[in-house]
Structure formats: C-alpha cells, structure tokens
Amino acid sequence: MDQTLRYTTRFRVRFNETDPLGIVWHGHYITYFEDGREAFGEALGIAYRHISDQGYLAPVVKCCCEYKLPLRYGDWADVETVFINNPAAKMIFRYTIRNAAEQVVATGETIQVFTDTNGDLMLTNPPFFAEWKGKHGLL
Template sequence: MHIAEHQIEVRYAETDQMGVVYHANYLVWMELGRTQLIRELGFEYAQMEADGILSPVIDIQVSYKTPVRYGQVAIIKTWIESYDGIRVVYGYEIFNGNQDLAVTGQSSHVCVKKESFRPISIKRLFPDWHEAYEKNKKPV
C-alpha cells in the first residue's frame, strides 16, 4: 500500500476568526492529497480529463478530531482505501503542526464520460491505472 504525503503551510485566509482552519478547507486539502497520490503512482488527472473522462466525488466522509491552526504546517496522508475497477475510495489523515491527528476522511469516486456522465471501467479504458491501483490499494 502506497501512502502519499503532502504538506500545506496554513494560510490566514484558510482560517476562521479563531485562527482555526475552516472546516471546508479540509476538502480542498483532500483533493491536493489525491492529486499527489495519483502523481506518485505515475499518472496525471489532467490527462484523464483531456481524454474526456472525469472522476466526480460521489460520497465524502470527514471526521474532525483536533484543530489545525494558522501558522502550522498540515500534513495530508492519502492512500487507496479500496478499489474494484470502477469505484475508488481514497483514505485520508491530516495532522496538525504538533503531529496530532486532526482529521480523518474518505472520498468515493467513479470515472465517467465527460459528455454523458455515464460510468466507465477504469480496468478496461485505463489498464495502467487499474494495475497501479490494484498493486497499491490497502490490503483487505
């Protein structure tokens, strides 16, 4: 199982009046984590889009444990929680500047044709991605 790490220097604009990261920003950070993971596996999501395929979020779960604050460096860890050839579930852990677990989460995605939004088989259309996801997903 491959776990990608991405660091974010928390900007003032990402926080609320209390200096705590606003809850919706963690979703943006999860996207950065997914992009990093995909890149580390040797692929580019932008190329998939150029090929007419999108990967929308169909479900997302986030659990907030402790705050991340302005001035800290957050660490996003991302992995493939599960994969079945059509649906991908990514797992996330975000740590604050004290290395405390701040957020856990999962997002589920399917790949669809851009023009019709009909699901496609990653296994059939992107066999290299399929192989990399099978090889690097979390063991059952």
C-alpha cells in the same frame, strides 16, 4: 500481489483559511484532501489531467470528514492520502491530516466514479484505470 498505495504531502495553513476564532474553517479540510489527492495522483500517475487525457472525468460523489483537533494560521501539517483498492469502477481515497506534533487533526474519505466527457457513468473500469491498477499490483 496486493499493496497499499499512499502519498504524504505537507502544507501550511494560510491566513485566509481561518475563521474569526483563529482556527481553520471546517470546509478547508476538504480542500486539503483534494490537495493530497492531486499530489498522490501526480506522484503515481493518476491525476485529473491523466484521467482527462484518456477521455474520462472522475467526479467526487461522496465526501466525509471527521474533525479531531484544530489547525491554526501558520501551522504546518501533513495530509496522507491512501488509495483503497476495490473491484468497482471507482476510486476511494482515505485521508489522515496530522499536525507538526504528529497528532491526528482530521480523517476523511472521498469516492469518485468515472464518466465519459458527456457525464455518462462508466459501469466497468476504463482501460487506462485497469492498466494503472495492474502497474501497481492492485489487480
């Protein structure tokens, strides 16, 4: 059985995240993606600390973002994080940020690979990741 795993978390734009134009500086959207990914991981048992506890690291090797509408200081927004299942030894996440009016503000994707603590790339899924995928019906 294949299913889509998703998690949504809400955040509020802080003053220090805005540029002189009063809108969120473009680089902060990547931080919002990371916040969404961490919330997803904590909720579903695949956070960085879980990976690290198993003796692995999961560096981001690709990140992209498409900007649709601006966010401004004080705005509330939601970041939806979706795990994209694939057979490779990597994690792909897609993100959708929506403002309070539920308009899409930005979309993006990150790819993370697994390494050991020395930085050596894992070519097969680490056992803990295969177990996690099995637990969520992703095998």
